[in-house]
Amino acid sequence: MTRLIQSRGFWIALLIVIVGAAGPWWLSAYILGVLTSAYYFSVFAMSWDLLFGFAGEVNFGPTFLIGLGAYGAAILNSTMGYAIPICLVFGVVVALVGGLLLAVPALRLHGPYFGLITLVSVLLLRNAIVIFASVTGGEIGMTVPDVLSIDANVNYWYALAFMVVCAIILFGLSRSAVGLILQASGQDAIEAAALGFNVTKHKLAAFCVSAAFSGLAGGMLVFYLGAASVDTVIDLSIAVQIIIAAVLGGRRTILGAALGAIVLLLADEALRPLGQLNTFVVSGVALAVILFFPDGLLGYLLHGKEE
Amino acid sequence: MLTDTPILEVEHLNKRFGGLVAVKDISFNIRGGEILGLIGPNGSGKSTVMKLVMGIERPNAGSVRLHGKELAGWPTHRIAREGIGIVFQHSRPLHRQTVLENIKLALLPDSLLRLAADHSVDGTARAIAERVGLGDVLNRRPSTLPFAGLRRLELAKAVARDPKVVLVDEPFAGLTGPEVAMFSDLIDDFRKDGRAVLLVDHNVKSVAALVDRVLAMYLGEHIAEGTADEVMRDETVRRVYLGGKIETHARPEINARQGEPALDVRGINVFYGKAQALDQVSIHVHEGEFVSIVGLNGAGKTTLFNAISGLVPSTGDIHWDGRSLRGRSPASIARGGVVQCPESRELFGDMSVRENLDLGGQHLPSAAARAKQLDWLLELFPILAERHAQPARTLSGGEQQMLAIARALMMQPKLLILDEPTLGLAPVILEQLSKALTRLRETTPITVLLGEQNVTFALPHADRVYVLEHARIVWEGDPGRFAAEMGTGYL
Numbered sequence: 131m132t133r134l135i136q137s138r139g140f141w142i143a144l145l146i147v148i149v150g151a152a153g154p155w156w157l158s159a160y161i162l163g164v165l166t167s168a169y170y171f172s173v174f175a176m177s178w179d180l181l182f183g184f185a186g187e188v189n190f191g192p193t194f195l196i197g198l199g200a201y202g203a204a205i206l207n208s209t210m211g212y213a214i215p216i217c218l219v220f221g222v223v224v225a226l227v228g229g230l231l232l233a234v235p236a237l238r239l240h241g242p243y244f245g246l247i248t249l250v251s252v253l254l255l256r257n258a259i260v261i262f263a264s265v266t267g268g269e270i271g272m273t274v275p276d277v278l279s280i281d282a283n284v285n286y287w288y289a290l291a292f293m294v295v296c297a298i299i300l301f302g303l304s305r306s307a308v309g310l311i312l313q314a315s316g317q318d319a320i321e322a323a324a325l326g327f328n329v330t331k332h333k334l335a336a337f338c339v340s341a342a343f344s345g346l347a348g349g350m351l352v353f354y355l356g357a358a359s360v361d362t363v364i365d366l367s368i369a370v371q372i373i374i375a376a377v378l379g380g381r382r383t384i385l386g387a388a389l390g391a392i393v394l395l396l397a398d399e400a401l402r403p404l405g406q407l408n409t410f411v412v413s414g415v416a417l418a419v420i421l422f423f424p425d426g427l428l429g430y431l432l433h434g435k436e437e
Numbered sequence: 438m439l440t441d442t443p444i445l446e447v448e449h450l451n452k453r454f455g456g457l458v459a460v461k462d463i464s465f466n467i468r469g470g471e472i473l474g475l476i477g478p479n480g481s482g483k484s485t486v487m488k489l490v491m492g493i494e495r496p497n498a499g500s501v502r503l504h505g506k507e508l509a510g511w512p513t514h515r516i517a518r519e520g521i522g523i524v525f526q527h528s529r530p531l532h533r534q535t536v537l538e539n540i541k542l543a544l545l546p547d548s549l550l551r552l553a554a555d556h557s558v559d560g561t562a563r564a565i566a567e568r569v570g571l572g573d574v575l576n577r578r579p580s581t582l583p584f585a586g587l588r589r590l591e592l593a594k595a596v597a598r599d600p601k602v603v604l605v606d607e608p609f610a611g612l613t614g615p616e617v618a619m620f621s622d623l624i625d626d627f628r629k630d631g632r633a634v635l636l637v638d639h640n641v642k643s644v645a646a647l648v649d650r651v652l653a654m655y656l657g658e659h660i661a662e663g664t665a666d667e668v669m670r671d672e673t674v675r676r677v678y679l680g681g682k683i684e685t686h687a688r689p690e691i692n693a694r695q696g697e698p699a700l701d702v703r704g705i706n707v708f709y710g711k712a713q714a715l716d717q718v719s720i721h722v723h724e725g726e727f728v729s730i731v732g733l734n735g736a737g738k739t740t741l742f743n744a745i746s747g748l749v750p751s752t753g754d755i756h757w758d759g760r761s762l763r764g765r766s767p768a769s770i771a772r773g774g775v776v777q778c779p780e781s782r783e784l785f786g787d788m789s790v791r792e793n794l795d796l797g798g799q800h801l802p803s804a805a806a807r808a809k810q811l812d813w814l815l816e817l818f819p820i821l822a823e824r825h826a827q828p829a830r831t832l833s834g835g836e837q838q839m840l841a842i843a844r845a846l847m848m849q850p851k852l853l854i855l856d857e858p859t860l861g862l863a864p865v866i867l868e869q870l871s872k873a874l875t876r877l878r879e880t881t882p883i884t885v886l887l888g889e890q891n892v893t894f895a896l897p898h899a900d901r902v903y904v905l906e907h908a909r910i911v912w913e914g915d916p917g918r919f920a921a922e923m924g925t926g927y928l
Binding site for chain 2: 302303306307308310311313314317318320321322323324325326327328329331332335382
């Protein structure tokens with residue numbers, strides 16, 4: 131604990147959170163809305179980084195897990211009318227079960243197959259949602275009867291608090307003994323196994339944690355927006371954005387992924403006047419960062435001096 | 438402290454990879470406080486044996502028992518927990534963590550719920566670091582350590598698990614003289630602790646001082662066992678490493694050739710991370726000459742060839758045909774006439790024999806030239822004509838080697854670099870290969886640079902010989918003088 135209080139990073143993070151929490155007093159309602167979405171988005175990116183940066187598994191379909199959580203929560207809310215917390219828990223369970231069904235066979239494969247399977251899973255989920263349009267609303271999406279709050283400021287604080295809690299848990303996990311084993315498993319599975327660690331067990335656990343947080347964040351986003359749609363939580367372009375955000379911020383840092391997500395979404399808004407060019411410019415900049423600073427923004431700040 | 442009963446018992450171990458028998462009926466015991474050396478040239482199956490014991494590969498048959506408990510077929514992490522540890526040759530430590538944290542990793546329990554390490558872990562990790570000589574660099578990151586430091590870190594991680602059996606892969610590769618002595622002491626400590634130790638290495642020489650017994654392997658089979666001296670004197674072992682009687686057929690008229698060499702390598706150095714793989718190596722090859730570079734596995738032959746082919750970065754000068762090769766891509770060097778046939782063969786396994794050869798001929802100017810070259814090669818290696826439609830990976834080891842050489846020759850090289858063509862081949866195949874090389878040498882003006890561990894194979898063809906040892910050229914001369922001057926000291 132004393133080490134935490136002495137560390138500079140802790141105070142910087144605390145300061146950022148305080149400045150962020152004061153947002154409603156110095157930011158426009160529009161920017162607040164963008165940031166609210168960005169905070170949920172940052173949880174997607176952090177969950178993804180736990181799996182890629184630490185366990186070394188590239189999940190090309192993070193929106194499969196997010197979508198399961200989002201639609202699981204939304205469907206329970208709209209059909210059964212359960213309270214939001216129960217629906218969120220249900221969403222997490224759906225994401226976990228779906229994730230496990232996907233990961234258990236996929237993690238046994240070597241090479242690029244895990245990534246390919248995750249990619250295909252997104253397409254499958256998308257099709258399933260379109261086919262069962264009577265329950266899911268299909269391409270158009272579905273509205274949920276309940277929302278977190280109708281006050282934009284309260285919604286903002288919910289999102290911020292949610293992100294901070296997730297960041298503390300995921301970051302703490304990454305720096306714990308378990309995180310160390312996970313990192314070793316991701317980097318050299320044979321050596322980790324030779325040290326007595328069950329690599330599959332650790333990777334599977336990481337996948338479950340990633341699935342749970344992705345699903346929870348997906349559910350939260352639905353109850354913030356008041357609607358679930360394929361374009362906001364499942365589309366492959368969302369998956370690509372999450373991956374770019376995590377790599378842009380710095381893989382194997384967890385917090386970098388959050389930073390990357392916020393920067394990416396803000397940049398997207400700032401460049402909106404460019405019209406069609408906007409996505410092009412953001413992608414171009416992201417590509418340049420990935421090419422020239424492969425360790426990402428935070429990775430560069432923290433580890434730039436290492437090599 | 439030698440125990441009476443063996444700790445590790447390996448019996449009738451067998452491993453096949455497809456049609457290739459990598460390990461055939463290998464048995465040995467190691468008692469506590471005993472060091473067994475497992476030696477064999479590249480491709481002999483010794484590393485596979487180590488992987489089978491550790492559970493990295495599953496044996497097809499046979500048993501691996503630790504204190505009488507059957508472990509064969511178990512997953513690696515359970516074997517590790519039973520008490521078998523391994524020191525890998527190439528370590529990949531966690532780069533963002535300190536040396537101390539890397540050692541602590543090895544002390545952690547395999548649990549998903551223990552988020553914080555026990556307090557005792559810190560003290561234990563420090564004590565281990567002190568013991569292997571990492572006490573002063575605890576808070577540094579692995580990337581700042583010299584190569585020997587990284588090896589110490591690997592050793593520390595193995596010690597941390599307190600294994601009853603320690604497997605060490607090429608304990609001294611890449612280390613300098615004093616470092617070798619220090620590592621020997623550390624491995625000797627394993628013996629004093631009563632652990633059973635298996636040292637896996639290419640040759641007897643490097644582990645002779647340390648081991649109690651040696652088991653020699655070749656082509657997956659047990660060929661000799663005994664003390665280091667006995668194994669070094671063993672006829673079969675000498676035949677495997679040196680081959681049988683040394684014959685030479687140097688062509689003096691070529692040796693007399695003066696003037697500018699076609700290939701001129703001047704004082705090159707190559708580093709793999711911290712390990713120096715080549716130290717001020719200079720060689721030259723004249724046009725039409727057949728030069729052999731002999732040296733044990735790990736001496737640096739492949740590194741030298743890869744440096745010439747532009748596959749690894751080097752410092753120093755490499756001139757081909759009077760022009761520096763610096764800054765040229767491997768592809769451009771190959772198109773310029775310096776073609777390497779690599780040790781690992783690098784065939785396109787799913788393509789047919791014919792397709793592999795056609796790929797080699799892609800740069801030839803005309804279809805007629807391609808057809809002519811192909812005809813000539815199929816005459817040189819008739820077996821390839823029979824096999825032309827078969828996927829390359831279904832060929833036997835010897836046929837694959839011939840295909841690799843033929844593919845290199847399809848490029849009509851001015852200089853053909855042959856890296857250890859005898860790797861893993863049975864004697865009868867060696868003879869066929871040797872005949873093909875003889876024909877090549879006698880019927881074409883080709884320049885050849887051959888790297889070999891097998892001296893009997895390398896010498897008959899050579900006009901001139903270099904000996905590479907521990908990253909340095911230690912001898913140069915004509916093959917006739919080799920037997921007299923180097924023959925005994927080579928093994």
